[in-house]
Amino acid sequence: MDYPERFANLPEYAFPRLRALLDSHAPGGEAVAFTIGEPRHPMPAFVGEVLAQSLAEFGKYPANDGTPELLAAISAWLKRRFHVEVAENRIMALNGTREGLFNAAVALSPETKRSKKPVVLIPNPFYQVYAVAAVEVGAEPVFVPATEETGFLPDYASLPAEVLDRATIAYLCSPANPQGAVAPRDYLAQLLHLAEKHDFRVFADECYSELWREAPPPGALEVAAAEGIDPERVAVFHSLSKRSNLPGLRSGFVASGVENIRHIRRLRAYAGAPLPLPIQRVSERVWADEAHVVENRALYAEKYADAAEIFAGVNSFRLPDGGFFLWLPVPDGEEAALKLWRETGVRVLPGAYLAREVNGENPGKGYIRVALVAPREETQRGLIRLRDCLYT
Ligand SMILES: Cc1ncc(COP(=O)(O)O)c(C=O)c1O
Numbered sequence: 356m357d358y359p360e361r362f363a364n365l366p367e368y369a370f371p372r373l374r375a376l377l378d379s380h381a382p383g384g385e386a387v388a389f390t391i392g393e394p395r396h397p398m399p400a401f402v403g404e405v406l407a408q409s410l411a412e413f414g415k416y417p418a419n420d421g422t423p424e425l426l427a428a429i430s431a432w433l434k435r436r437f438h439v440e441v442a443e444n445r446i447m448a449l450n451g452t453r454e455g456l457f458n459a460a461v462a463l464s465p466e467t468k469r470s471k472k473p474v475v476l477i478p479n480p481f482y483q484v485y486a487v488a489a490v491e492v493g494a495e496p497v498f499v500p501a502t503e504e505t506g507f508l509p510d511y512a513s514l515p516a517e518v519l520d521r522a523t524i525a526y527l528c529s530p531a532n533p534q535g536a537v538a539p540r541d542y543l544a545q546l547l548h549l550a551e552k553h554d555f556r557v558f559a560d561e562c563y564s565e566l567w568r569e570a571p572p573p574g575a576l577e578v579a580a581a582e583g584i585d586p587e588r589v590a591v592f593h594s595l596s597k598r599s600n601l602p603g604l605r606s607g608f609v610a611s612g613v614e615n616i617r618h619i620r621r622l623r624a625y626a627g628a629p630l631p632l633p634i635q636r637v638s639e640r641v642w643a644d645e646a647h648v649v650e651n652r653a654l655y656a657e658k659y660a661d662a663a664e665i666f667a668g669v670n671s672f673r674l675p676d677g678g679f680f681l682w683l684p685v686p687d688g689e690e691a692a693l694k695l696w697r698e699t700g701v702r703v704l705p706g707a708y709l710a711r712e713v714n715g716e717n718p719g720k721g722y723i724r725v726a727l728v729a730p731r732e733e734t735q736r737g738l739i740r741l742r743d744c745l746y747t
Contacts, residue, residue: 361490368483369708376693382700387737389703389725392532392680394600396654396728399647402601405637412632419629420620421448421608428639429593429608435645436564437577441610445586447619448630448638450605452562452592453484456526459590459609460488462622463556464523474518476525478509480533480710480719482560485526494523498711500718507536507682512549522555530563530572533709533724534682535675537567543578550588556615562594562607563678565648566655572677576610587612597679598648599641606630606638655679658727658734665738669746681725682706683745688723691745695723699740 366372373390420426426443433441449455464473475489479498489496497518499509511525527546529538538546543559550557559575575589594607609619623629630638641647659674662681666672671684685691688705695701706722725741727734 361493362487365487365490366711369704372708373692373702373704376689376705377696377702380693380697382696382702383698384700384740385736386700386702387729387733387740389701389727389729389734389737389741392597392726392728393602394597394679394728395730396600396651398600399641399644401640401644402604402637405640406633409633409636412636415632417629417632417635419624419627421446421630422632422635422639425635425639425642428642429610432642433576433610436571437574439574439577439580441576442613444613445616446608446610447616447623448635449592449594449607449609450628450630451596451602452560452594452607452609454628455592455607455609456482456484456558456560457488457491458622458627459558459592459615459619460492460524462619463590463615464492464494466493468521468523468554471521473523474521476509476511476514476522476555478526478528478531479713480706481526482528482532483709485558485560486711489524492523495521497522498713500713500716501531501534501536502718507531507534508538508542511546516553519549519553519555522553524556524558525550526558526560527575528560528563529575530567530675530677532563532678533680533704533706533719533722535678535680537572537676540573540578540581543573543575544582547575547579547582547584547588551584556587557589559589559591561591563597564593565598566652566679567677568656568659568674569676585612587615590615595638595641598651600651601641604634604637606634606641654731655727657731661731661735662727662738665735665742666746669742672746679727681727683723683725684721685723685745686721688720691723695741695744699744701737701740701744703741 478501590611596602706719710719
């Protein structure tokens with residue numbers, strides 16, 4: 356039997372590649388996993404109680420778009436956090452942002468643009484679902500370096516007009532996985548004006564927006580509102596996975612203009628997987644609570660401070676502006692990951708596995724990604740071993 360051609364050239368996902376690189380070697384010490392970005396701080400204490408109260412609702416088909424109460428809680432959060440009025444008909448509940456980043460592209464990216472094959476713009480390195488979404492919608496993925504020279508954000512404005520004119524979607528991740536860069540207001544405003552000029556949509560993946568170090572990152576919707584830009588130009592994606600340490604709940608949302616959301620909702624009425632009602636009830640409560648988010652940030656702040664102290668003598672070290680990853684320069688990411696595992700048992704991800712090679716260059720090659728998700732002491736121990744192995 357045949358399989359779809361369009362997915363045939365997808366590279367192996369990062370984690371099987373990592374296992375192939377490391378697993379035939381014994382760890383050189385107690386294993387410490389800095390690889391997976393799975394939050395491990397406590398989830399809000401009330402989750403179990405709310406879930407128990409709504410168990411009977413597993414017996415019902417859930418509201419496809421999100422219950423009115425959930426959408427209202429999200430709208431209220433957007434208002435508190437980003438000072439924007441986003442009515443409930445501009446929001447759709449998601450099973451986490453990953454599927455939403457894919458399915459929104461399916462719902463919104465046209466087959467052709469100006470009679471040509473469309474382009475989807477993707478920062479490089481990037482969260483991998485963007486690339487498979489581009490392939491799914493029949494677009495040419497264009498990987499745009501997000502390196503130290505560009506402030507770890509993609510310089511979309513530098514692309515040829517011919518490419519920008521074919522763009523249907525530009526993905527942006529801020530705070531960025533893996534680099535931790537936060538897109539400033541000016542950057543977002545310029546990108547949105549570029550989108551107006553060349554008629555594409557900005558998909559802003561803001562799932563790390565609550566894990567910031569010094570100041571809350573601006574959101575693309577609020578910048579669009581401030582700049583008087585049509586909300587249909589932008590879709591923002593948020594999640595409870597990182598904000599609230601609930602990666603297994605599978606709960607997030609997309610917010611955009613009324614028309615975009617209408618299109619997304621229509622597709623999902625046919626083929627979507629709505630969130631079970633008890634999950635929607637829990638989510639409603641979690642979006643309404645900020646206390647646990649403040650505590651969560653404080654736990655990351657301790658680990659950032661530890662990292663800054665541990666790497667104090669290392670010139671190339673920089674703390675991220677947001678998110679929970681360190682993006683550390685090394686001569687070669689794969690060699691560094693292998694050496695670190697064999698000599699110390701610390702497991703990190705080679706940056707090349709999160710990026711694509713373009714014109715013979717992989718912008719992740721000279722990096723490793725270190726997820727600061729483990730408890731504080733374990734993180735400290737791991738970082739000290741990492742520094743001693745790779746930076747002394
Ligand atoms: C940049 C980025 N976007 C989206 C996601 C998806 O998160 P979720 O589907 O749990 O909301 C992740 C998860 O690691 C991520 O790092």
